[in-house]
Amino acid sequence: MLPDFIQPHADLTSRNSLALPAQAEFLATITSAEQLAAVARHPDLAGRRRFALGGGSNLVLTGDFPGLMLSMAIPGRELAGEDAQAWYVRAGAGENWHDFVQWTLARGWPGLENLSLIPGSVGAAPIQNIGAYGLEVGELIDHLEAVDLHTGKTTRFSAADCAFGYRDSLFKREGWHLTGRYAITRITFRLPKRWHPRTAYGEVSAELARNRIDSPSPQQLAAAIITIRQKKLPDPVALPNAGSFFQNPVVSAELATALATAHPQLPRYPQADGSVKLAAGWLVEQAGWKGRNLGPVGMYEHQALVLVNRGGAKSRDVQALTRAVREAVLARFGVNLVPEPVFL
Ligand code: NAP
Secondary structure, three states, X not given: OOOOOEEEEEEOXXXXXXXXXXXXXXXXXXXXXXXXXXHHHOHHHOOOEEEEEOOOOOEEOOOOEEEEEEEEOOOOEEEEEEOOOEEEEEEEOOOEHHHHHHHHHHOOOOOOHHHOOOOOEOOOOOOOOOXXXXXXXXXXXXXXXXXXXXXXXXXXXXXXXXXXXXXXXXXXXXXXXXXXXXXXXXXXXXXXXXXXXXXXXXXXXXXXXXXXXXXXOHHHHHHHHHHHHHHHOOOOOOOOEEEEOEOOOEEOHHHHHHHHHHOOOOOEEEOOOOOEEEOHHHHHHHOOOOOOEEOOEEXXXXXXXXXXXXXXXXXXXXXXXXXXXXXXXXXXXXXXXXXXXXXX
């Protein structure tokens, strides 16, 4: 007999922001770490595949899911502590990311404003170390808790344990988000009291200048970021999408120089380790895919990096467009784009 928070044959169409049709064999709505422990120890669920689902905003469902989908809905946000240097703010994995960021700002605890309007949940944020406009979430995580779904035990991971990298973490590197090894339950952020606005990105400084703001408050910076994102990114409710669809490629300095010789407009961002980050959206646009459709899916007209479902798309449509765009970019630039969402 399964606990009543587990539902068989659950429709996932409204639970993935690309709105791809699929079913989960079982769907558990998780509101506490204790429920995860119960799932881990339940004899009828032993050996079943698991996947922790946040907002479903970074996901391509390639078919029905034969196993237990854990819909992470653990609530809660609070000030967990404070010292002379920082506020420590704790949030449950199921909180909506953007709402949480705006709540911290309203309470007077700045730091996360550059990450406003990133879709998804708090619990998903560390997995790919979400980042935007010169800030990565890992910089502001103190520690997090996750339940080991083999044993049901809660484990604490410090920020150092998480081994954050560019859109990367231990959870992603080890594939734990795919195998359902750990489910992140709570995160404690360390928000330093000494605050500096991060405005170096061209779009951010331009938006502030447009509004004649020299020294932005955290709220003004958040408002600028929200304006920029709303201009470029489609609302998934109106036009289903999974945000940026390809990772920004990081290539060797030699390849970047060779590409820039052939394509002088190529945006290049040198990294501390000597490699060079390229803008995936620029490559997709130059390869001719901005605003272009293939069947019911396409690359968005205002931001070539976003794959959109124009209505009724199936997983095979998304996969066909993914292939076509990758082949076009490879043929023109010799760069292999890697999709950012999880293909499940
Ligand atoms: P964008 O602003 O057009 O920038 C494209 C690329 O240029 C990104 O790789 C960005 O690096 C880089 N870049 C731009 N200005 C830079 C600067 N001053 N210094 C260093 N690198 C610079 O990108 P977009 O697609 O519209 O996205 C806007 C922001 O949201 C970006 O920061 C992007 O990374 C972020 N974003 C994050 C996620 C995620 O966390 N999953 C998803 C979508 C977008 P960075 O990538 O290092 O910023």
